[in-house]
Amino acid sequence: NAGVTQTPKFRVLKTGQSMTLLCAQDMNHEYMYWYRQDPGMGLRLIHYSVGEGTTAKGEVPDGYNVSRLKKQNFLLGLESAAPSQTSVYFCASTPTGRDQPQHFGDGTRLSIL
Amino acid sequence: AQSVTQPDIHITVSEGASLELRCNYSYGATPYLFWYVQSPGQGLQLLLKYFSGDTLVQGIKGFEAEFKRSQSSFNLRKPSVHWSDAAEYFCAVNSGYSTLTFGKGTMLLVSP
Numbered sequence: 001n002a003g004v005t006q007t008p009k010f011r012v013l014k015t016g017q018s019m020t021l022l023c024a025q026d027m028n029h030e031y032m033y034w035y036r037q038d039p040g041m042g043l044r045l046i047h048y049s050v051g052e053g054t055t056a057k058g059e060v061p062d063g064y065n066v067s068r069l070k071k072q073n074f075l076l077g078l079e080s081a082a083p084s085q086t087s088v089y090f091c092a093s094t095p096t097g098r099d100q101p102q103h104f105g106d107g108t109r110l111s112i113l
Numbered sequence: 114a115q116s117v118t119q120p121d122i123h124i125t126v127s128e129g130a131s132l133e134l135r136c137n138y139s140y141g142a143t144p145y146l147f148w149y150v151q152s153p154g155q156g157l158q159l160l161l162k163y164f165s166g167d168t169l170v171q172g173i174k175g176f177e178a179e180f181k182r183s184q185s186s187f188n189l190r191k192p193s194v195h196w197s198d199a200a201e202y203f204c205a206v207n208s209g210y211s212t213l214t215f216g217k218g219t220m221l222l223v224s225p
Binding site: 040043044098099101 | 122145147149154156157158159162203209211212213215216218
């Protein structure tokens with residue numbers, strides 16, 4: 001059981017380049033999330049989805065777009081990367097309900113030069 | 114708006130000593146509270162959760178946490194720390210639609 005899988009694990013981009021981070025979960029979870037983690041800032045929610053075909057903004061959505069075309073996948077896109085988007089990105093998923101814990105992937109380390 | 118405060122950025126504990134990590138939350142309704150642990154280069158792993166019932170909850174790896182509504186706190190404890198417990202610990206509150214608001218984390222260092 002793979003759980004939550006993020007690809008790629010590492011990436012270096014130049015300012016202005018675009019890329020897509022992929023998150024896949026095999027637990028049939030309804031809700032999926034993208035976070036960024038920066039030193040001393042904890043995890044901050046970028047976007048999330050409460051089901052296939054739905055997306056919503058989180059705390060820090062600017063500069064990112066997302067899509068949830070299939071229930072098991074949640075894509076995070078950077079259209080024009082900026083150095084301020086250098087971070088570690090985590091994907092998570094959960095069934096439904098407030099009492100359900102989130103299951104996290106191992107993260108994607110993204111550096112933008 | 115909901116918020117979570119972890120007052121200690123770093124804590125150093127001797128191996129075998131007891132541990133308490135502090136967490137205070139601000140949330141208008143009944144909180145759903147979680148503690149996660151993150152080892153270097155890894156994702157977050159759930160230690161324990163509270164959403165109702167007994168205010169003292171047991172988790173994995175010998176951790177426990179106590180919910181105190183009057184103090185808006187959900188402190189994490191362990192009676193005897195092991196070197197393998199060195200990691201970063203995050204407290205979180207459920208904000209609705211199962212979105213979590215995280216504290217900024219406490220880094221635990223374990224000295225021999």
